[in-house]
Amino acid sequence: MSAVDGPHPIVSTSAPRSPGSCHGLQGVFEGIQIAAGAALDYRDLLASSAIEHPAMLQVRLLGCFALEQSQRDQSAVLGRNGRRLAAYLFAYPNRSHRRDKLIDLFWTESAPDQGRTAFSTALWKIKRTIGASGRQMALHAVGQNVVLEIAKPAIVDAHRFASDIEVALSASCADSIRPAIELYSGAFLEEFDGDWVLEERERLEVLYVRALTLMMRQAANQSRYEDALCCARRILATDPMRESAQRATMLLYTLNGQRGQAIRQFERCRATLREECGVDPMPETRSLDLMIRSGAVFERIPTLLNETFGTGG
Numbered sequence: 001m002s003a004v005d006g007p008h009p010i011v012s013t014s015a016p017r018s019p020g021s022c023h024g025l026q027g028v029f030e031g032i033q034i035a036a037g038a039a040l041d042y043r044d045l046l047a048s049s050a051i052e053h054p055a056m057l058q059v060r061l062l063g064c065f066a067l068e069q070s071q072r073d074q075s076a077v078l079g080r081n082g083r084r085l086a087a088y089l090f091a092y093p094n095r096s097h098r099r100d101k102l103i104d105l106f107w108t109e110s111a112p113d114q115g116r117t118a119f120s121t122a123l124w125k126i127k128r129t130i131g132a133s134g135r136q137m138a139l140h141a142v143g144q145n146v147v148l149e150i151a152k153p154a155i156v157d158a159h160r161f162a163s164d165i166e167v168a169l170s171a172s173c174a175d176s177i178r179p180a181i182e183l184y185s186g187a188f189l190e191e192f193d194g195d196w197v198l199e200e201r202e203r204l205e206v207l208y209v210r211a212l213t214l215m216m217r218q219a220a221n222q223s224r225y226e227d228a229l230c231c232a233r234r235i236l237a238t239d240p241m242r243e244s245a246q247r248a249t250m251l252l253y254t255l256n257g258q259r260g261q262a263i264r265q266f267e268r269c270r271a272t273l274r275e276e277c278g279v280d281p282m283p284e285t286r287s288l289d290l291m292i293r294s295g296a297v298f299e300r301i302p303t304l305l306n307e308t309f310g311t312g313g
Contacts, residue, residue: 062183063186081107136150213245219231229252251304
């Protein structure tokens with residue numbers, strides 16, 4: 001028996017058996033034999049909570065990685081590379097992964113034999129950890145392939161976020177987007193790096209910014225400038241180099257009667273661009289700043305609203 005196939009078997013993904021009556025359970029339990037051949041007392045098993053439904057495992061890929069069960073993170077036992085491996089499998093579930101690819105990805109600096117041993121140990125720990133979650137998921141390691149099966153991908157916050165956001169964006173419905181946005185608790189696996197992390201992080205950030213932009217535009221079109229500003233600030237917290245969001249924030253401050261804040265926003269934008277990129281703001285951004293300072297912005301409000309938020313004003 002290999003370390004991967006250790007003493008903790010994967011829980012089946014089949015539908016759970018109905019517990020039935022206590023008399024039915026007694027018949028089942030009395031048929032179980034221990035090594036010495038004695039029958040287990042079904043009342044002892046009931047008392048030990050062996051048949052209680054396990055707490056749902058929640059997987060956090062947004063922000064810091066966590067496997068939460070009963071409000072406790074179970075991922076610490078996996079170790080550094082084990083946590084990275086688990087995060088990868090949860091990020092790409094229900095598909096086959098080659099063992100050698102996973103070893104090369106997470107045990108690059110290890111000798112081949114050491115890498116294989118460490119991988120097998122990590123895989124066994126992951127199986128043991130998710131095995132306590134019941135029938136919602138199962139990890140299979142067969143031959144050279146590894147598959148993490150998840151019956152409901154929504155238990156992984158990143159998958160639920162992406163699914164909910166894409167549905168809401170297709171319907172252009174801000175009311176549906178709002179609860180989905182609140183699922184975004186941070187950048188994808190912000191404590192990890194690697195090409196696969198950066199690629200998925202960027203994909204989810206694009207969805208997040210698109211959703212916030214839609215909410216900002218709808219709020220601005222309804223003259224809810226405080227709500228629109230809240231969205232704009234969240235966009236800039238994610239991507240401070242996005243000058244279109246900088247201009248939207250400057251205009252929203254102006255429309256909200258906060259010209260001083262609008263001017264300070266331009267100054268922060270200019271300082272950020274110079275520090276990070278060594279460039280000045282775009283001509284459109286500098287032009288808006290001059291209009292706000294001079295007061296000429298109020299003569300062009302309908303045009304600026306249309307250009308910035310897609311409304312005729």
